[in-house]
Amino acid sequence: MIRHIVFFTAKEPQNLDAICNGLSLLGTIPHSEHFEVRRNSKVDQISNEVDVVVYAEFADAEALAAYKAHPIYAEATRQVRPLRELRLSADFEAK
Template identity: 60%
Template sequence: MSDRTFIRHVVFFSAVDENDVVRIVDGLSLLRNIPHASVFEVVQNSRVDQLSREIDVVVYAEFEDDAALTAYKAHPIYQQAIDIVRPLREMRIAADF
């Protein structure tokens, strides 16, 4: 077990159409305007790993605690990003640890 005091939030996305990957990155990049994350990144998968090529975009964020993560998800910009990205994505997998 880790004695780290923050929460890592990692979300993986795949695009329905590979031509929409940049639009997904742009939509998810809106999330960096939400003030609750201490670290926030949106990146296109470099696909270096030849065994797993399903993921197109990754969101990585760190939050001080559960309250900060909850506040992030409750922010109006979060819903705005969902409205942009949901129709463009095939898969979304999230992990918080």
């Protein structure tokens, strides 16, 4: 299983709903086994810069690649990119 985690920061706080809505489109792509978009609760004592988290699970690298190649992925990117500042992504194989 591949776990896919992406962190976003908003350029402006008023963009958070639009960012979450745009990222939620990704959950309609059929290749993930689990998909969530959540706002960061910002309770960490050291760092709270991240505004939104995307968490997804994929059966394998091929499913993740198919997800990223899907036209809805491109649409979500088109909607969210102008509203976000930072995007950090990590993909790793779960044991």
